[in-house]
Structure formats: structure tokens, C-alpha cells
Amino acid sequence: MIELTINDKKITVEKGTTILQAALKNGIKIPNLCYDKRLSPYGACRLCVVEVEGQTRLFASCSSLAENGMVVKTDTPKLRKIRQTVLELMLVHHPLDCPVCDKAGECNLQDLTYEYGKTETRFIRHRKESPPDVRGPLVELSSNRCILCGKCVRICDEHQGRGALGLIGRGFPTVVQPAFGEILECDYCGQCIDICPTGALLGKPSKFKARAWFLEEKDTICPFCGCGCTLTLGIREGEILRSRGKEDNGISEGNLCGRGRFGFDYIYSENRLKTPLIRKNGELVPASWDEALVYISDNLRYIMTAHGSSSISAIGSHRCTNEDNYMLQKFMRDVIGSDNIDSSAVFGYALVEKAWEMAFGENRHKIKLKSPFGKEVIFILESDLSITHPVFALNILRAKKEGSHLIVADSRETKLTRHGSQWLRIKPGTGAALLNGIMKIIIDKGLFDRQMVSSRYFRNLEAVLKDYTPQAVCRITGLNEEELITAAEAYVRAKSRMLSLSISVSENTKGLDTILAATNLVNLLNDSPDTLQIPAEYCNTQGAYQMGVRPISHQLSAISYQPEGKDTLEMLYNEDSAIHALYIMGDDPVITFPDSTKIINRLRALDFLVVQDIALTETAKLAHVVLPASSWAEKDGTFTNAEGITQKVCKVVAPTGQSMPDWQIIRNLALRMGKDIGVRNLENIQKEINSSFSYQLSAISYQPCFNPVNYTSAEEPDKEYPLTMVIRDVLQHSGSMSTRSKALDLVVSEALLEINEEDAKRQGILDNSHVKVSSRHGTVYLKARISDEVHEGNVFVSTHFPHARINNLLYPPSNGLSALCTVKVEAVKHP
Amino acid sequence: MERFRANLMLCAGTGCVASGATKVRAALEKELKKRGLKEEITVVLTGCNGYCAQGPVMSVLPDEIFYQSLTVEEVPKLVEEHFLKGRPYEKLMFKEPEKKLAIPLMKDIPFFKHQVLRVLRNKGLIDPEKIEEYIARDGYQAAAKALTQMTSEEVIKVIKDSGLRGRGGAGFPTGLKWEFASKVQSKVKYMLCNGDEGDPGAFMDRSVMEADPHAVIEGMIIGAKAIEAHNGYIYVRAEYPLAVKRLQMAIEQCYDAGLLGKNILDSGFDFDLEIYQGAGAFVCGEETALMRSIEGKRGMPRPRPPFPAHKGLWDKPSVLNNVETLAQIPLIILNGSGWYRSLGTEKSSGTKVFALTGAVNNIGLIEVPMGTPLRTIIYDIGGGIKKGRKFKAVQMGGPSGGCIPESLLDLPVTYEDIVKTGAIMGSGGMVVMDDNNCMVSIAKFFLEFTADESCGKCVPCRVGTRILLDMLADITEGRGKEDDIETLQDLSRDIITSSLCGLGQTAPNPILTTIRYFMDEYESHISQKWCKAGVCRDLCTFFIDEELCKGCGACLRACPSKAIIGEKKKPHKIIQEVCVYCRTCYETCKFNSIKILPAGAHEPKHMLVETKT
Numbered sequence A: 001m002i003e004l005t006i007n008d009k010k011i012t013v014e015k016g017t018t019i020l021q022a023a024l025k026n027g028i029k030i031p032n033l034c035y036d037k038r039l040s041p042y043g044a045c046r047l048c049v050v051e052v053e054g055q056t057r058l059f060a061s062c063s064s065l066a067e068n069g070m071v072v073k074t075d076t077p078k079l080r081k082i083r084q085t086v087l088e089l090m091l092v093h094h095p096l097d098c099p100v101c102d103k104a105g106e107c108n109l110q111d112l113t114y115e116y117g118k119t120e121t122r123f124i125r126h127r128k129e130s131p132p133d134v135r136g137p138l139v140e141l142s143s144n145r146c147i148l149c150g151k152c153v154r155i156c157d158e159h160q161g162r163g164a165l166g167l168i169g170r171g172f173p174t175v176v177q178p179a180f181g182e183i184l185e186c187d188y189c190g191q192c193i194d195i196c197p198t199g200a201l202l203g204k205p206s207k208f209k210a211r212a213w214f215l216e217e218k219d220t221i222c223p224f225c226g227c228g229c230t231l232t233l234g235i236r237e238g239e240i241l242r243s244r245g246k247e248d249n250g251i252s253e254g255n256l257c258g259r260g261r262f263g264f265d266y267i268y269s270e271n272r273l274k275t276p277l278i279r280k281n282g283e284l285v286p287a288s289w290d291e292a293l294v295y296i297s298d299n300l301r302y303i304m305t306a307h308g309s310s311s312i313s314a315i316g317s318h319r320c321t322n323e324d325n326y327m328l329q330k331f332m333r334d335v336i337g338s339d340n341i342d343s344s345a346v347f348g349y350a351l352v353e354k355a356w357e358m359a360f361g362e363n364r365h366k367i368k369l370k371s372p373f374g375k376e377v378i379f380i381l382e383s384d385l386s387i388t389h390p391v392f393a394l395n396i397l398r399a400k401k402e403g404s405h406l407i408v409a410d411s412r413e414t415k416l417t418r419h420g421s422q423w424l425r426i427k428p429g430t431g432a433a434l435l436n437g438i439m440k441i442i443i444d445k446g447l448f449d450r451q452m453v454s455s456r457y458f459r460n461l462e463a464v465l466k467d468y469t470p471q472a473v474c475r476i477t478g479l480n481e482e483e484l485i486t487a488a489e490a491y492v493r494a495k496s497r498m499l500s501l502s503i504s505v506s507e508n509t510k511g512l513d514t515i516l517a518a519t520n521l522v523n524l525l526n527d528s529p530d531t532l533q534i535p536a537e538y539c540n541t542q543g544a545y546q547m548g549v550r551p552i553s554h555q556l557s558a559i560s561y562q563p564e565g566k567d568t569l570e571m572l573y574n575e576d577s578a579i580h581a582l583y584i585m586g587d588d589p590v591i592t593f594p595d596s597t598k599i600i601n602r603l604r605a606l607d608f609l610v611v612q613d614i615a616l617t618e619t620a621k622l623a624h625v626v627l628p629a630s631s632w633a634e635k636d637g638t639f640t641n642a643e644g645i646t647q648k649v650c651k652v653v654a655p656t657g658q659s660m661p662d663w664q665i666i667r668n669l670a671l672r673m674g675k676d677i678g679v680r681n682l683e684n685i686q687k688e689i690n691s692s693f694s695y696q697l698s699a700i701s702y703q704p705c706f707n708p709v710n711y712t713s714a715e716e717p718d719k720e721y722p723l724t725m726v727i728r729d730v731l732q733h734s735g736s737m738s739t740r741s742k743a744l745d746l747v748v749s750e751a752l753l754e755i756n757e758e759d760a761k762r763q764g765i766l767d768n769s770h771v772k773v774s775s776r777h778g779t780v781y782l783k784a785r786i787s788d789e790v791h792e793g794n795v796f797v798s799t800h801f802p803h804a805r806i807n808n809l810l811y812p813p814s815n816g817l818s819a820l821c822t823v824k825v826e827a828v829k830h831p
Numbered sequence B: 001m002e003r004f005r006a007n008l009m010l011c012a013g014t015g016c017v018a019s020g021a022t023k024v025r026a027a028l029e030k031e032l033k034k035r036g037l038k039e040e041i042t043v044v045l046t047g048c049n050g051y052c053a054q055g056p057v058m059s060v061l062p063d064e065i066f067y068q069s070l071t072v073e074e075v076p077k078l079v080e081e082h083f084l085k086g087r088p089y090e091k092l093m094f095k096e097p098e099k100k101l102a103i104p105l106m107k108d109i110p111f112f113k114h115q116v117l118r119v120l121r122n123k124g125l126i127d128p129e130k131i132e133e134y135i136a137r138d139g140y141q142a143a144a145k146a147l148t149q150m151t152s153e154e155v156i157k158v159i160k161d162s163g164l165r166g167r168g169g170a171g172f173p174t175g176l177k178w179e180f181a182s183k184v185q186s187k188v189k190y191m192l193c194n195g196d197e198g199d200p201g202a203f204m205d206r207s208v209m210e211a212d213p214h215a216v217i218e219g220m221i222i223g224a225k226a227i228e229a230h231n232g233y234i235y236v237r238a239e240y241p242l243a244v245k246r247l248q249m250a251i252e253q254c255y256d257a258g259l260l261g262k263n264i265l266d267s268g269f270d271f272d273l274e275i276y277q278g279a280g281a282f283v284c285g286e287e288t289a290l291m292r293s294i295e296g297k298r299g300m301p302r303p304r305p306p307f308p309a310h311k312g313l314w315d316k317p318s319v320l321n322n323v324e325t326l327a328q329i330p331l332i333i334l335n336g337s338g339w340y341r342s343l344g345t346e347k348s349s350g351t352k353v354f355a356l357t358g359a360v361n362n363i364g365l366i367e368v369p370m371g372t373p374l375r376t377i378i379y380d381i382g383g384g385i386k387k388g389r390k391f392k393a394v395q396m397g398g399p400s401g402g403c404i405p406e407s408l409l410d411l412p413v414t415y416e417d418i419v420k421t422g423a424i425m426g427s428g429g430m431v432v433m434d435d436n437n438c439m440v441s442i443a444k445f446f447l448e449f450t451a452d453e454s455c456g457k458c459v460p461c462r463v464g465t466r467i468l469l470d471m472l473a474d475i476t477e478g479r480g481k482e483d484d485i486e487t488l489q490d491l492s493r494d495i496i497t498s499s500l501c502g503l504g505q506t507a508p509n510p511i512l513t514t515i516r517y518f519m520d521e522y523e524s525h526i527s528q529k530w531c532k533a534g535v536c537r538d539l540c541t542f543f544i545d546e547e548l549c550k551g552c553g554a555c556l557r558a559c560p561s562k563a564i565i566g567e568k569k570k571p572h573k574i575i576q577e578v579c580v581y582c583r584t585c586y587e588t589c590k591f592n593s594i595k596i597l598p599a600g601a602h603e604p605k606h607m608l609v610e611t612k613t
């Protein structure tokens, strides 16, 4: 520990703390414009200078370490003078156009000038020519306002790992510009907007919408991925105008990705439902709430009597709050009397839970966003976490920067492969084989924990791994033996490890077998289950699962994964499942689940389909009754993120039309069905949740157990279907919900087929041209994008965009696994 | 070398090449062949001899006879006289200024007499492209000693005791720097050499790299041993192709000779050395920027701490030393710290190399013991001011330095004494100025350089230097205001105290020192709109003083603009409308009758009184 004195205050800080950090931690303000705790000290603005007793030179406090016995003064006439001069110099070419600048009112430069500045400047004439402004779809840069603190350049490069901005030129004419080309093509995370201390970088969607002092700011949780970042929403006259991250706020500590920052406007989509709709003569027509609820209750009651409770099932939502999901399952279990309730988790999080129970005897897997820190080796398996869980991935990048060895196995180039220490360029979907190969090497070299030999099924594992010699694994994965062995050794010899992957309905390269292979590796090295970090996909995937939105027995105390009711796969893909009615809350299976054709046929065959959603989704279009739900910003409640942390979501704006929070709709429906499930308001639900789930955290522990898996090869490319199609999210989107955001639509508005140049050439496909993509299962039309990030023989698509119907190409899932399929791609000839 | 009866050590430094050394060499070889002397006498091309002012120059070994101002035409005569008839050829020898007597021996020529050559010990004496010649002059003995007989601590102690301070500008004690880096535990460390030499007009380091590349490499090997580094880079600006070539050859020779690479001289010590060619930004000479630059990033300084000794190149402990610093190391190891300290002062030991340029008679590369008075350097070695003009100031330290006036000429050249004047020792640039120089313009010249070379990272330097420059431009163009001097000083001081790196922290020095010693010049520029040196075109008028003019017509003939009229033996006159302010007449007139008056002056008589006082 270091003891020093700042402005007569005795302060103790840890070794390695800078003077500025020491001061800030102790509530002492030192002006600064180029410091950010996420970035390495830069020392450019010179405002943070302080005086140190016994030293004649001034110290830049942002980059000087606190030392024992130091006596520091942060506000003396000498310092004020220097700061005045520095500000005076900054203002030489800052236009002082505050009256037309969105930043005014929350601008650091303005505030400091107000505090330190003189009312006149000695240097008026000397200005530089600024280059034209950079106008991107979401981020705008007005170079004349820039004071060259370099924060944007550094956050983008050092922290975001993107490097889209650069300092161009030297000396006085230096400017910030896109590092490559004239337009800013980047992640659109908007981190640079938040960090800019001036109005040089601004968000375009909110430009000229409101002066800062008219914005009311409210914190809530992001509605997209499982990270659970805190959004600070700026609201004016009942409308959300912007979203930003505030330093140190929430678990995301001020970081956001483009979805969280720009995607909130999906709630203002024209597609929003404003009234209930009932199908009459084949058409969905507006109806009153009363009408709709009566209609539903009559039909459900009829089906219950005709076919029994078990003919009714429901699908809950990773987008709805815990309270909404709790109410849905309570409705199913208490009012209908059925355990047929599930969600999209069957394609992702439920598999993780299942594997956890099989391998570690624990339920409820949670990640830690900070777990990458301090790990000697981080191994990422076929997952583009920078896209699925951007803020988690930032921590991986930071850990790498701080010295972790980052191994990334992936078939395509991603941000993580670019920053990785080793990139294992495997063929798509061969992760399980790779893991088996690594275990084989470990066992053969005797590098594992001997103790584990006595664990259950070790011998079986050994037996299965016999076939996974380096040669065999290299044949499957396409690696060479040396890189395989190097990676295996680096992984096993590390003193601390993290193995991470994502799994979700919108990917098709991993399944239960991949997760089990990963758990085997963890057990083989006698690592703690925490070594394996598989984040739950969406904002409330984990919460919905926990709330009982899964087909377990309604005696909730039984916690083993023993399905009692019918799961999503049964409901949507099994023609013989004897389901007559389905209640879908907040999900759009037609678009986001595999094999749309099959699902559409199933839904059409139902006697009764209720869809409750915020917008008229493709699934809703098939329903008998559609109920308008309030969006995440229009209701109170909680989300549970991938860390298992339950955070408050707030009502910040009024509901759209007649929409209501999902839980309220269900309460009303229950009442209409003559059953008072004892819930009046949100507090009631929350109390009930707290009491019924208090057992949740007590895990049964059994011995770690091996679950050997074999790699099952996917559909092999052949002459007719020569390309392997990989499904992956794109950065700006999340499920299909985000496609209703106008802002995000500006960046990526249609499903693109990413294809390697060689493959494209072979088929005569040009960049940005239309192509016909067919699998043995179906055909869709897409636009092609030629990308050198994609390997020959593979094509990449995403499932976000309703019109693209990518899922037509996919086979129905087996065992929760949406398998890789092969496709052919042809140029579309325009007449 | 012994094979030949005589070695003609012809300087092939940049200065002599510019004055025709290449042609002279061809002529010499042709002549020697013609006379059948090819087997007995050889021509060796050497690095800069230092006496650039008299180039091309050559010394004949072993008799040490020095020839200067060689021309192709004189070569046959020289060969005939000296090598056939055995009569050294006086015509091409240095002439003692007063009686014009020839001085045959190099060591007797005043330019060389006051110098002590340590860093430049091999200049003109060896062929820099041959490692054998370096070795023949005790080369690599110091490295062998350090690697096989000394511990790292012992090496560091000798260097510390010698009092050697970094010659790159800041004068930080080299031994101490090494000690810091040696104490940091790390498998990977780097030993780096700074051959960026960005000061305008400086060529000390280039000369050493060109004339004696092995001395630098040997210094690096010893430094690497001291800090336990196994990798090194020499950072050379790409504008020095000859230095790059010579160093590259030298490195290859070292690898072949087992002096670099694995297990050097069987000592078990490994050291790999590479050249990195810098893109030539001045700021890349700053240590942290230099390291960023080697890393392939934008060469911008970063705050220190962490100091390079802890986190340098690729965040590994690193030591960066200047070329001249390193070239001293082998001598200190061989001869000991006491020997090194025998020259110089307590706090500034040893010798220092300077590039002496400007208004002195003998411009060139010189090396003198620390503590030598400026006057000796300028008048004895430099041979005084050209054309008998009046000395005005000597600029030391380049763009980071300042101008020292006549009153301080007896100051000994040491780190401490120079700093007191407001200038700095710097890397060794020494520009002598006479009364033809306008000090405001001098300050402006350096500010143009620094404002242009500012990397643009920190505010005071990026914006501040530009504003200083703009204000100086205003003053020299007649737009100066009353309070400008105060503003200049005030802003200068703020820039010095608040800038991030050495560039900004020193950039205002030329302004502050010129204001300090030549305040009257600033004042006359601002309030009288008068540049008395006649340099600032907007602030002067040239007149011919009728009383002094003898009507010789020299100015009339010299004026490129035909602005002067007059009849022989009668006072001449300048037609103001045609005058282009080129100063030619002023420099031509032998009778001092051309006067420089303020801009727009109409009544010469009245003003003349003032100029005479």
C-alpha cells in the first residue's frame, strides 16, 4: 500500500495507482480530458497536471504513479494558470458553436472552460482547416470540434479491438479520421460517442432532437443479449431519444454495443400491435380486450374438455421479464394444469443445464463477465462472442492485452481470431472432435489429473478417445498436427484456464455433444466447472428458465432434468404430439427456429393459436388471437442475465396503444377463466417468486462424471451441394426483434450470404448480387457478400431477417441441435 | 595496411564527396597507375575527416601529411612531387593565416591542434567497410574484455565511474541508465541505439556511423552485456543511406567473425543486432516514440513513467543510447574510468563532438574536451568569423537549444554551464552567427521546424508552437504588437512546463534566449518596424550613405535586380522601387556605405545618425 497526501488529505491506495486515480477514488477532482480508466494513460491534454512537493516540474497525474510520502497539490495558482492556457489553446480551433451542438450541457470541454477559462483569448486568428465531417449511418464526426484527446481512437483500438479510427497527419494539422477509407465502417458500438469529451462525435439518430438539459435520464437493462448491460436512456416528452453508457454504471461499467445503444427504437416500429386482434373469416381484425380474452378463455376451456389439459401448451420468452414468464408458467400449471411449457432455451441454455447436470451434478450454470481476467489461457470454441455477447468479449480482449494467451478455434476470421494468440482454423462444426483430440493428447502425454481415473466413465472416455489420434482429428478439423499439439499443450500447461463458447438457436455448429466434450475436458484436468463459461443467450434466457418456463414437473421442488411436459421440440416438430392449442408469448418461432416450413404447417394444423407479442410477427400472422404486449421500456420488472444477476427493468415510457405488460394480460386471462391465481400486482409476483425459488441455489453435488461423445459428421458437401452453410448472428442484431429498429436497419438491413471470393468466382457471383441458395430442404434468395473472412467451402448467413426465411434451408432439429447443412449457391440471372 | 609504402586516406564523407572527392579519387588512381605506383601506394576512402570546410581533404600515412582543397587538375602534380620526387606538395597544404606559411602535418594545423579525438579516433584512419582495420586499431578488444573477463556489475561500475553522460541531448548518466535496466528481471530485454539525428544541420552521429560503424556496434555489445539484453536495434533515419549501408556491412562482418549472434567469442553470451530504418520524423528521436516506431506504430511519445528501463520496446526493459555515447564505451572499458575522467570536468567528463557550422571559417566536425571555452572553439578551431565580420551569437542544441551571446564566450562547454545560458548542450550542433543574422528570424527558423515536427499529441506543443510561430511571423512581417514580447515569453513558459515530451518542453528555448540576449532586436522589429540586420524584408530599406560611398561600382555590378545607379567615382543610389532586399549590395560594399534603415524610411540623413552609434 502507498500512503500519500493530496490537498492535505492523507490517502492510502494500492501500489500501481496513479495520482489521478488516487484522487478520484477519494473524491478529489482533477480536471482531465484524455483519461479513461479503460485505456492506457495517454498524457495529451495536460489538464491533469499537479504539483508535487519538492519537485520543480509538474506531474501529469493521469500517468504518474502515486508514491509513498508524496505530497500533492491539485489546485494552485500555478496549476490554474497552466490549465487556463491549455484550454485557451484548445479553443483556438474549437468553433464554440455550442448553441447548435448536442453536447452542450454535458460537454466536458464546455464545463472546464466555464470553470477555468478566461473570458477572452489571446489567440484568435490561428485556426486549422478541418477536413470534411465524417457522416456514417449512426456515428457522426465533426472534426472542427475535436480537441484530439485521442480517446475515441484508443477506445476503438485498445478496448473495442476494432481500430476503425485513426489520427491522421502530424502536428497542428492532425485530425481524427476513419482509419481506412473515407466512411466510417465499424462495429457501430458508439463507444467513441460516449467517450468523446466534446461534441465532435455524436449519435446520428438523436442529432438535433433535444438539448441535453431537456433530457430526463433513466437507467434500465438492455433488452438484447445475456450480458445485461445498463442503458441510460434519455427521454424527452415521453419518447426515448437516445441510450448511452455511463462510466462505472451497472455490471457493464459504461460499456455498450451497438444494439444496446441504437437498437431501442424497435419499440417505435410501425409494426407494433396496438389492440388485440381476432381472426374472423380468415383475417385478423381489431378487437377489444374483453372480446379477445373471452374468446381465448372459451376456446381454451373447450379444448381442455375435449382433449384434456395436456393438449394445451405454451412457449415463454427470453425477451419477457421474470414476472411475465413466472405468470405464464403459473397460468399453465395452475389454470390449465399442464407442464407443457418451454422456450427457445431448448436450443441453447437448456442444453447447457443438461450437460452441467450430467457432468458436474450441478444445475444452474452462470458465467462471470469478469472471468477472463487473470486467466493464463483463454480458449474460445467456434463462437463469435464479440457478436453474441459483446461486453463479455471486451473482457476477453482486455485479458488478452493483460497477458492471457488467447486460443480461438473458428472456421472464419472474427475479431477474436484477429486478436488471438493462436487461431485454429477448423472446419465448421468440428469443435467436439477438436476437444476429443485435445483430450487424447493430454491422456497420451499423461498430463491430466491422475485422480480423475477413478471418476465415473473415465474408461469409457479413454475408449472413445482411441479414435481421436492427432492424425484423425486433423483429418476432421483440417488443422495440422503441430498446431493441434501446441494448442493442447498451451491449454493444459496453463495454471489457470477459461474455456468458452456460445450456444443458441441462431447457430448451427455446436450442440449438446460439443458442450459435453467441453465438460469432459474440464473434468479431465480436474478443473472447477467455472472453467467453462457458456453465457445464456438473451436478456432473460436464464430468468425464464429459472421461472419454470420448461417442461419439468409442476412440483417445482424436483430439480432434476426430467421432462414431464412437452418441450418446444415436441410442440413444434412432432406431428403426433397431440397438441391442439398453443399459447406463444414473446417469441417468433417461424423466423427464429429451424425449418420454418415445418413449423408453419404445425401451427396451421392447431385448433387454436394465441400469440402475445409486441409486434405482428410472422408467427402472429398465423394466430387465431393476437394480444398486444407492452415492450421492455413500457413496463416494470426484472431480467436475469447470464451471470444469474437479477436486475430491474423500468417503465420509462407509456405503453403503446392498448398494449399491456405480459404478466397483466395473463392475470386478466386467468381471472376471465374463473381462476384467481392470487396475483394482484408486481409486488405479489416478486414475493411469490422469492419464496418459491429460494431452494434454487442449493446444488446437489455428485462426483464429476465423464460423458464421452463421438463427433458426428454433419452433412458432407458433395458435387450437388458443395458448400457448408454456417448460421451465425450479425453484430448489429439479436433475434428478429432488432430488425425492427430503424437505426440498426441502417447498418445491416438484409440477410447477406457471406461467401469466399474463390467460391463466388466459380459460380459467377458478384459482390452485392442476388443469389439463389438451396439445400436439400428448401430454397431462399439472398444477397451475396464476398468476404475474405470466410474460408473456401463455407458460407455464412444469419437468421435475423424475417423476409429471408433462412430457416427454410434447415432440417428440423434433432436433440435440440440444428445441424449444419450443405447448400449450393447460384447467381440469379436478371432478364 | 602495411603492405603499401603509403596510404592515401581520402575523405569520402558527405562534405568532401560534395566538393568532388569522387572525381579526385578517380584521378588519383589513374595517376598512380600511370606512374607505376599502383602496387606501392593505395587510396583508402575514409569517413568524414571533420575538416569539411577545406574539402576534399586527404592525409597521407604514415607521414601524416595533410592535403586540402584537392582538385582533379592538381592530382598529377601532387603525385609526381610527393610520391616520385619525395617532396611533399606545398601548394595543397594548409596555410597558416598570417604569414601564409604551409603547415604540412595534420596535428600542427590549428583546426586539429585543439581537438582530442576519442569518439572520432578512427576517422580518416581506417576504411570503415573493413572490420580488419577496426580490429587493427584495438577494435573489439573492449568487447572481448567485457564479455570474457568482466561481470555485468563491473561493466556498469566502470561506466558509472567514468561519469559518461548521454550525448543524445539530455545528458543522463549512462552507467545509471544501464544499472536501472540491469536490475529489472526479464528474459527479454533490448539494447537500442539512437541514430535518428533529427536536429537540422547536425551530422555528428551520421559521421560516426559512416566513419566508424564498428565502434557503435562494439558499444552496443558491451551495453547488451551490461543489461543482459540479447536483442538490439540500431535506429537510423532512412535519409542516411550510407550510414545504413556501412552499419549493415559491419553487422554482417560481425556475424561472420562471431562477434554477434550466438555465443559471442565463446563467452556464452548471445546478442542479435538489426537495423531499423526510421521514417525521419524528428520526434521519432524521442525515446518512447522511437520504440513505438520500431514496433511499427505511429511514432508518438508516451508519458513516462513507466521508463523504458522497465517498459520499453514491446513493453520489455530497454536501454536506448545515442550513437556518440556508444562509440565512447569501448575506450572506457579498455582504458578505465580514470583515463576517461582525465579530460573534462567533474560533472561533464570526457570529450564532446560538435558539428561546427555557420559564420566561422572552418566549418566541420570537431571533438574537444569538455570544458573547452566557446571562444577556443570558435576562434582557434573555427578560425574566427568569416570575412572578419563581427560575432553575434552561437546557437547550441538545435531546435531545443538557444543562442549564446558574445558576453558569454568564455564559458566552458559543459552540461551545467550551457544550461545556465538558457541553451542546452544538445547533441552537438553549434551554429555560429555574425551580425548578418536577425535573431528574431533565427528564432522563427527553429520554431518553423518544431511546429512542423510536433507530433500533435499534446495540446501545448501542438497548438502552442504554432501560435508562437505565427506571432514571430507577425513580428518579422511588421504586424508585431506592443505586448507580443510578454505574450511570447508567457506562452513559452507555459508550453515548457506543460508539454508531454522533450520536444515541446524545449521548443520555446530559441525564443526565450533570443529575447533574453537580444531584446532590442525584438523591440526594434515591433515598435520601429526595423530589422537592423536587413533580413526581414518587410522591415528594412537599403540606402547608400553618400558620404561614405566611393563610387567604386561594386554594388551596382552585384545587384541582381539592377536597382543601383550611379557614375564611377560618384555616390551611387538605390532605386527603392526596384530593390528586392537581397542584401547583395550590403555584403559587397567594402566601405560600409550601404545602410539598413526601417521599412519605408525616406530621410536617410536623419536615420544615419542613429545607425552610426
Ligand SMILES: Cc1cc2nc3c(=O)[nH]c(=O)nc-3n(C[C@H](O)[C@H](O)[C@H](O)COP(=O)(O)O)c2cc1C
Pocket: B165, B166, B167, B168, B169, B170, B171, B172, B174, B194, B195, B196, B197, B198, B199, B282, B283, B284, B285, B286, B287, B288, B320, B321, B322, B323, B325, B326, B427, B501, B502, B503
Ligand atoms: C524531440 C526529441 C528528439 C530527440 N532526438 C534524438 C536524436 O535524434 N538522437 C538522439 O540520440 N537522441 C535524441 N533525443 C534524446 C532521446 O530521447 C534519448 O534521450 C537519447 O537517445 C538517449 O541516449 P543517451 O542517453 O545516450 O543520450 C531526442 C529527444 C527528444 C525529446
Ligand code: SF4
Pocket: A139, A152, A155, A156, A157, A160, A162, A163, A164, A165, A184, A185, A186, A187, A188, A189, A190, A191, A192, A193
Ligand atoms: S462506433 Fe465503436 S467501432 Fe465504430 S468507431 Fe466508434 S468505437 Fe470504433
Ligand code: SF4
Pocket: A145, A146, A147, A148, A149, A150, A151, A152, A153, A176, A192, A195, A196, A197, A198, A200, A201
Ligand atoms: S473526436 Fe472526441 S474523443 Fe475523438 S479525439 Fe476528438 S475530442 Fe477526443
Ligand code: SF4
Pocket: A222, A223, A224, A225, A226, A227, A228, A229, A252, A255, A256, A257, A258, A259, A260, A261, A389, A390, A391, A392
Ligand atoms: S446487446 Fe448485450 S452487450 Fe450489447 S448493450 Fe445489450 S446487453 Fe450489452
Ligand code: FES
Pocket: A031, A032, A033, A034, A035, A042, A043, A044, A045, A046, A047, A048, A049, A060, A061, A062, A063
Ligand atoms: S488526463 Fe492527464 S494528460 Fe489528459
